[in-house]
Amino acid sequence: MSLQKSKRFSSEMKNSALSNKEKFGMVKGKVSRFLFGFNDRRGFVLKLLTYTLLISIGFVYLYPMLHMFVTSIKSLEDLLDMSIKWIPSTIYTSNYAQAYSVMNIKEAFKGSLLLALLPTICQVAVASLVGFGFARYHFPLKKLFFGLMIFSFIIPPQILMMPMYRLLSALELTGSINAFIVPALLGQGLNSTIFILIFYQFFKQTPETLYEAAEVDGANQLTIFFKIAIPMAVPAFIVSFLFSFVWYWNETYLTTLYLTSRSTDITTILLQLQQFEQNYEAMYPVTANSPNKINEGIKMAGTVISILPLLIVYFFLQRYFVESVDKSGITGE
C-alpha cells in the first residue's frame, strides 16, 4: 500500500509536466504532514515528544526499583567496585538467603496478610454501605454529615492519636488485630473517607429507575443493595480493595503503636524491615573480619522481599485496576 503510494509519488516527481516549484510544494506538504500530522492523525514530532516524555518519566519511576533490585544481587566485591553500576559480575543470591533468615518471614507474612486483609474487607464493606446510604437517600442533616466526613479526612492524625490510643486501650483492643478491625467497621479505618466517596460517586451514577423498578417489584432496601447496587459496583470494589490493602500493608506507625504496646506475637513484614539492622546484628554479630557484615545488598534484598507480595498482587490485579478506574466513577460528573 505505502509502497504503491511512494511509487506513485516518485512517478509524479519524474513527471516533467510539473514545474519545479509545484514539485517542491508537494514535497513540503508531504513532509509537514509527516512531521505535524493532519486532521486526526498525529504528526511525528508530537509522537516523538509523547514517547520521549513517557519513557523518560517511566525511567524516573522505575529507577529506584531497578537500583533496589540490582543492588540486591550484588556481592560485596561488586558493591565496592565503583566501575560496576548496573550489571553485576555475578548474580549473587546469598543476600536474599541472609535477608530471608533475618526477617522471620513465615510469621511476618502471616501477620502482614492478616493485618492487611481483615481490616480491608471490613473497611470496603462498610464504605460501600455508607456510600450507598449517602448516595441513595435523602434525610435531614445529610449535608452536615457529608461535610463532617470530609472534615475528618483533613484533621491531622496526630491530634487524634493519643486520645484514640487511650480509648482503644481502655476498650482492651490494643495488642490485637481488633485495634484495626473495630475502627474499620466503624468507617474510620485508614483513609476511609476516600473509599466512601468512591462508592458515593459510583452509586450516584447508577440510574435511579433501576432502583425504582426493583421497589415496585417489592424488593426491600437490603435486597436492592445486594442484588442491584453491589453487582454494578464491582470496579469500585476492586479499586477500593487494592488501595485499602496496600495502605494497610504499608502502615507501620499505627502497627507499632497498637501492637508493640502490649506483648503480642503478631509481627509484620514491614515491622521486620524497620528493625532489619538490629535484627541482623543480633543474628550475625560483628566480629573483627567476619564476612557477614551488613551491607546495602542485604538491606535491599530485605526491601525486595518486603514488597514482593504486593508486586505479585499488583501484577495479577493491575489489568482490572487500570481498566476499572475508568469505570469506577471516582471522579463523578
Added chain:
Amino acid sequence: MRIKRKTIYGYLFIMPWLLGFLLLVLWPLIQSFYFSLNNMRITPVGLKFKFVGFTNYLDVWLKDMFFIQELLQFLANSILRVPVIVVFALIIAMLLNEKVKFKGAFRTIFFLPVIIASGPVIDQLIGQGAATVPLADQEVILSTLRQFLPMWIAQVIAELFNQIIIILWNSGVQILLFLAVLQKIDPQLYEAAKIDGGSGWECFWKITLPTIKPIILINLIYTLVALANSNQNPIINLIYTNMFSATRGYGFASAMAWMYAIVTTILLIVIFLIFREKEPKRRKL
C-alpha cells in the same frame, strides 16, 4: 411527626460511620483540645492534669525553637510542591490518555509507586540514595540558583530537584483521578471543536481544563493533606518527639498539633477559594 421511611433507611445505612465519627473522631477531638489546655504528666497512678489555659499555645510560638522554622519550611515546600505534583499528574494523565502503543505497560509502570511509596520501603530507598536522580547534581543546581535567588528560595528549589523521584512518586492517586475524568469527556466535544477549526492547544484550554476543574481542586486538596500528614514531614516528627519528651509532654504536643492543623486548614481554605467553581456572574444590563 411522621418520619419518612427513606430517612430511616438512610440513617441505617450510614449508622456505622456515624457511630465511628462520634466515638473515634469527635470524642478524641474534644479530649485532645482539653489536653492542650493542660500540663499533662504521666504518673504511675494515671494521668495528672494541671489546667494552664492557653499557655501551651503561646509556648508553641514563643518558646519552641523549631516550630516556626519548620512551619515556614513546610509552607514554602507546599507552595512549590503541590502545584508541581498536580501539574505533573495532569501531564502524565493526558499522555496516558492519548492513543499510544504499550498503553497498558505504561499505566502499569505509572501506578507502581502507589503500592510501594509509603512506609519503611521508601525510607530504605532514601537511605540508600536510590531516590535521587544521579544525573542532577544538587550542588551545581544550588549554586546556579543562588546567583539570582535568595538563599532560602534557592534551597527549596534545589531540594525539589533533589527529591524529584519522591515527589513524582507521590502523584499516583492524582494521576488516577485525572485519568478517570479525562476519559469521561465526550469525544464529540473535541470533534465539534476540530470542525470549527480549533487547534489542540485551544481545545485544551477551552474544553479539557474547564471540564476537569473540579478534579483539579480535589487533587490540590488531596495533595496538600497527603503532604501535611506524611511521615516524612518534619513537623509531624516534631510533634511526636514532644509528645514523649520529659519537659514538654502531651499537652504541649496537642497544642502544637492544633496550631499546625489550623495553619493547614487556612492553606486549604486559600486553595479552595482560588479554585472553587465560581458562579457565573450575571451580566449587568
